[in-house]
Amino acid sequence: MLSSVTGAHSVPAVLPTPAAPEYLLEIVNVTKRFPGVVALSDVQLRVRPGTVLALMGENGAGKSTLMKIIAGIHQPDAGELRLRGRTVRLETPLQALQMGIAMIHQELNLMPQMSIAENIWLGREPLNGLRMVDHGRMYRQTRELFGRLRIDLDPKMAVGELSIAGRQMVEIAKAVSYDSDVLIMDEPTSAITEKEVAHLFSIIADLKAQGKGIIYITHKMDEVFAIADEVAVFRDGTYVGLQSADSMDGDGLISMMVGRELTQLFPERRVPREEVLLSVRDLGLEGVFENISFDLRAGEVLGIAGLMGSGRTNVAETIFGITPATAGEIHIDGERVRMDDPCLAIRKGLALLTEDRKDTGIFPCLSVQENMEVAVLPGYASRGFVQQQRLRERCEEMRQKLRVKTPSLEQCIANLSGGNQQKALLARWLMTQPRILILDEPTRGIDVGAKAEIYRLIAELAGEGMAVIMISSELPEVLGMSDRVMVMHEGEVTGFLDRTEATQERVMHLASGSPVIH
Incomplete structure (x- = not known):
């Protein structure tokens, strides 16, 4: 029976199409x-x-x-x-x-x-x-x-x-x-x-x-x-x-x-002091921004919000002397200063954490310590020699304070994750002991746990009297950390919002050039 069924006139068996793999x-x-x-x-x-x-x-x-x-x-x-x-x-x-x-x-x-x-x-x-x-x-x-x-x-x-x-x-x-x-x-x-x-x-x-x-x-x-x-x-x-x-x-x-609950992402904030550390009047950079005016008080966190191309970063770089202003005035502690050199800005107590850590932040071929110490080396020199032990102790202290994850300070900074590179850069500027700290996208590429640590540190610094300018594209961050928010659109300030009245809707209206809604 079997041979008669499978004879010359039988239909050949059709092989099934292999199933596509469940996983790519x-x-x-x-x-x-x-x-x-x-x-x-x-x-x-x-x-x-x-x-x-x-x-x-x-x-x-x-x-x-x-x-x-x-x-x-x-x-x-x-x-x-x-x-x-x-x-x-x-x-x-x-x-x-x-x-x-x-x-x-x-x-x-x-x-x-x-x-x-x-x-x-x-x-x-x-x-x-x-x-x-x-x-x-x-x-x-x-x-x-x-x-x-x-x-x-x-x-x-x-x-x-x-x-x-x-x-x-x-x-x-x-x-x-x-x-x-x-x-x-x-x-x-x-x-x-x-x-x-x-x-x-x-x-x-x-x-x-x-x-x-x-x-x-x-x-x-x-x-x-x-x-x-x-x-x-x-x-x-x-x-x-x-x-x-x-x-x-x-x-x-x-x-x-x-591995734990974060009960509060944004820490409690103290009321800023009355002392004005930085005063900007009608600041302008031809073809980029104009008529920027604000006062920054000790202990205040001033958030700067705006869409890409609004001029936020340009204002920060001009205050820090990277691109000298073509109009307006900058006053520090009531004294007018022509800010045309970042070295002068550092001597005057300013620090700037830039938005692009790869191009304008880290030195990728150098160690974590070398990246942290680069802004303070002159202060650790005596008779032409660097006080290596004292400098290393300071870098280790900052590594622990900011919880920079690295096997050692000798590790090449390029081997660190992006967030740990960012914390090492923040350590660099805190080692200069600034009175005015400008943070441009300080938590870009940083996880939520590290963000909470950065926010806590900013709140502590402000509580000690440091004045902070924080530029961020993340509105919850701006609203959660700022005492006031300055909003920019196409190179101009479109409004200021106090902490109590700032909402995402109001910030976005100002950032798009529309009148603020109430």
């Missing part, structure tokens, strides 16, 4: 060690097609280290990576790209002297018949890419002419251009406006619809609950757990991240 990417028991520290210990992660996996954790939790392993920058000491169900070893970033993994780094990695198009297609430029770069075709490809992503930038513009927000959008477009199945986004909204964030979220929705898997690293809780399908949490280099985003709330997520 799997991290299985990965460990990574660096000199003096275990960055990752037996961690795991899984990314499904068509989903956003938010990766959360404090600075130093190991998030960026794991992403660099996935992107082929580092290799694990133990464990394995599976891509579409198959074990792979990614030894170079190029190999990772060829296998369908692209990464948008927290620290932008563009060539400022090259055009936008040249940056996007670097290493894979279209060639003509003479094997030379076909610039016309490269610009057309860039315009087509920008058209799909709804990015309004000229492909021929030099990247160095773009704002940080513009460079961030170029990085996003470059990553998308690889048409990768797995896209890693490490703090992609740290330098872009709310409008651009909404734009990015629409791009992410399109990528999800195409079946892409996205790993999204952020310290902003609202973003997690806006776009994430699942949330994975790391703490101190270990895997804590994974949950669906709709099964969590902010308090539960914070508790998983820090």
Whole structure:
């Protein structure tokens, strides 16, 4: 009977189509060690097609280290990576790209002297018949890419002419251009406006619809609950757990991240003193901002809010003498000062923490201590020699006070997480013992636990009589920390709001140039 059924006239069996793998990417028991520290210990992660996996954790939790392993920058000491169900070893970033993994780094990695198009297609430029770069075709490809992503930038513009927000959008477009199945986004909204964030979220929705898997690293809780399908949490280099985003709330997520409850993010504030330390009158920088006037009192935190391009950072840099004013006056302790040199500003008791720690903050090839001590070296010199022991003790004291996570002060600062680099920079300026502290985006790229520590420190400094100017793109931060908020729009002050009357709606109305609502 069997032979008659399977004879010459039988229909051949149809082999079933292999099922698509449940996960695009799997991290299985990965460990990574660096000199003096275990960055990752037996961690795991899984990314499904068509989903956003938010990766959360404090600075130093190991998030960026794991992403660099996935992107082929580092290799694990133990464990394995599976891509579409198959074990792979990614030894170079190029190999990772060829296998369908692209990464948008927290620290932008563009060539400022090259055009936008040249940056996007670097290493894979279209060639003509003479094997030379076909610039016309490269610009057309860039315009087509920008058209799909709804990015309004000229492909021929030099990247160095773009704002940080513009460079961030170029990085996003470059990553998308690889048409990768797995896209890693490490703090992609740290330098872009709310409008651009909404734009990015629409791009992410399109990528999800195409079946892409996205790993999204952020310290902003609202973003997690806006776009994430699942949330994975790391703490101190270990895997804590994974949950669906709709099964969590902010308090539960914070508790998983820090291992404790943060009962109050913003500390209690003391009433500022009457003594005016800094007075600015009709300050202007031709073509950038004009008619900036305010008084800053001892113990006061003055928040400066505004959209990208409003001139907030330019005002800070002019007060600190980086770009001398073309109009107006600056008075310190009632004395008029021509602030045209940062060294003079430091001598007058000012300190400035800049918004871009990579370009204008850290010295990446130097140690943590060398980065902390650079602003105070003359004060620790005697007869031409630096008092190394005394200086080291001071740096160690500041490291402990700000809880900078590092194996030692000799560790290269480039090996620290972004948040710990930021705290080391803050330590640098506090070592100058300033009376007026200007903080430009002080918590950019810093986790919620470290933010609470920075807020506590700012409140303590203000309580001791230090005057603080805090520029921030995060409105809850501005409202939670400021005694007053100065709002700017296109180079002008559009209003001041006291702590008791400041709301997100009122700040946004002033920041957009509209009259404040009551």
